[in-house]
Amino acid sequence: MHTQLRRDFRYFGYSGLWLLMTALFLLGALMICHTNDQHARMNIITYQRSAEIAERDGEDIQALIEQGYSNLVIGENGGGVENPIAYYYEQTGISLDNMQPRRLVPLLMAGELALAPLLAAFFGLLWVSADYKNRTFRDRAIRFGKQSAVISRQLSGSLILLLMLMIAVLAAFGFQAYFRHAFYADFPDAVTTFPMSTESVPAVTHLKCIAFVLFIMLLFYEFGFAAGSLFRQNPVSYALVGAYVIFSRPVLRYGIANIIGRFAQKIFPFTGATTLTPGKPIALLPGALILIAALLVLIALNSVIVQKRSAY
Amino acid sequence: MIELIDFQKQYKHNTIYEPTNTVFPGNSISFLMGKNGCGKTTLMKCIGMLENYGGSILFDKQPLPAVRNQCMIIWDDTPCCQNLSGFQNLMLLSEDKCSKKEVRQTGEHYLKHSVLNRKVKTYSYGQRKKLMLALADLLKPKYLLMDEISNGLDADMMDELAAHLNSMKQHCTIILTGHQFGFYEKVAEHVFVKGKTTVTEVPPEECAAGSLEEIYHAYTAQT
Structure with a gap:
């Protein structure tokens, strides 16, 4: 197994796949940090403009903020906020909170959850079908045995995804620091003007978020792996995998993509600009059972395909 | 030696091998010939346990799982990573058994430095064959099977390969398949013919009396 893992990692390095995967994961982290920054800028600018108009009209800004706000519902699909100054005052505080390093991991994981299924599934497909x-x-099956060859391919792919996620997390701290620095250069008073939470995020929450994203990546990696084992590497395989990951959520209540959205609501402690939107309603216990069963079925399926197929 | 014991293989209702008992002797070069599509490559796949089969195949009385890392098959289509260079392929497939310098030296014995650094997808058929021969040199297998190895090789390389195989057999059981009888006559010590559903060893005196081509025609005409 050790020899095969070395061989896989060497292939990953030689083939340039490392460059592609690292770039995609870094791009994901960059996108999430950038969206956070844009979200904060949008909130603070909207607040400043609202405050300017209110001041011009002779209103007391501090009194308006203390008044609080309420959501208005206008018709079936419309809505708004009563007292936008109070609303954007609070929202800016939340955005600034989201730019703090202590909140980064859960927010990043929530953002990655939207990207990871597609990345992991395509990587699984590519990795096995190469x-x-x-x-x-x-050659591999002769030297190591069919089953061992597939297990090592599954293991090496999972380890690579774990490595990629770690790189994305580390890079995100750098990206976030850069955006925070740029933000406070443009809005130097922001840190003292808006209310920021002092609440710390427990280590358990961090671990839960990371473990959930890893589980989801593994699940979709196995899904792509199974598609690659069955259909090999061709445009149809990519189209099928992509279509399932992207389009199944709104229509398949018991599909894994929908269940993830439901679990994300429970697991992630706060929302950010890139958080996955809730899926169709499904109870958590059957949802959890479906996710675990799907992973086990996919692992077993990959093993059976290799045993049954005789020609390579 | 590689021993087939009650070996049989069929695809649905198409029998490729009826129960067959054959021994490919150790430390020697065996040549298996037969018509196109008769099942020579299938036998190699079975020897490598890539195909399901009946009976057993033993390597010096041991099944394949016990000798996996001593077994190598060079396929006619020379599978290797097309998007990597020849050198990278050798590094990858030689499984850290040799140093980088050894890999480079062995590779350059078969292919020029510039060719070795090119991606394999730009290689000719013969260059890919040479790359696989370099790999066999690096892995030093105890059981070496070569499917149509002489195809695509130039005359100089074939002469060199013949000499090389003769030196390798001291520590290796070699089975060759192919159709370029001129080449195999130089190296084959034991000749086997795959008929419709059986493998027959040609007696040494018959091999000495006639050319491989004559033997081929005589034996395949019977089936």
Whole structure:
């Protein structure tokens, strides 16, 4: 197994896949931090403009903020906020909170949750089918055995995804620091003007968020792996995998993509600009059972496909 | 030696091998010939346990799982990573058994430095074959099977390969398949013919009396 893992990591390095995967994960982290920054800027600018208009009209800003706000519902699809100054005052505080390092991991994980299924599934497809495409699976199966070859491919792919996620987390701290620095350069008074939470995020919450994203990545990686084992590497495989990951959520209540959205609501402690939107309602226990069963079925399926297939 | 014991193989209702008992002797070069599509490559796949089969195949009385890392098959389509260079392929497939310097030296024995650094997808068929021969040199397998190895090789390389195989057999059981009888006549010590559903060893005296082509025609005509 050790020899095969080394061989896989070497292939990952030689083939340039490391560059592609690192770039995609870094891009994801960058996008999430950038969206956070844009969200904060939008809130603070809207607050400043509202405050300017209120001041011009001779209103007392502090009194308006203390008044609080309420959401207005106008018709079926419309809505608004009564007293936008109070609303944007609070929202700006939340945005600034979201730019703090202590909140970064849960927010990043929530954002990654929207990207990771697609990345992990495509990587799974690519990773298993590279051996079939190059026909190197034969050599590998002779030297290590079919089952061992597939297990090591699954393991190496999972480890690579874990590594990529770690790189994304580390890079995100850098990206976030850069955006925070730029933000406070443009809005130097923000830190003293708006209310920011002093509440710390428990370590358990961090771990829960990371563990959930890792589980989801593993699940979709196995999904892509199964698609690659069944259909090999061709445009149809990519289209099928992509279509399921992207389009199944709104229509398949018991589909894994929808269940993830439901769990995300429970697991992630606060929302940010890139958080996955809630899926169709489904109870948590059957949802959890479906997710676990899906992972086990996919792992078993990958093993059976290899055993049953005789020609490579 | 590689031993087939009650070996049989069929695809649905198409029998490729009826129960067969054959021994490919150790430390020697065996040549298996037969018509196109008769099942020579299928036998190699079975030997490598890539296909399901009946009976058993033993390597010096041991099943494949016990000798996996001593077994190598060079396929006619020379599978390797197309998007990597020849050198990277050798590094990858030689599984850290040799140093970078050794890999480079062995590779350059078969292919020029510039060719070795090119991506394999730009290689000719013969260059890919040479790359696989370099890999066999690096892995030093105890059981080496080569499917149509002489195809695509130039005359100089074939002469060199013949000499090389003769030196390798001291520590290796080699099975070759192919159709370029001129080349295999130089190296084959034991000749086997795959008929419709059986493998027959040609007696040494018959091999000495006639050319491989004559033997091929004589044996395949019977089936």
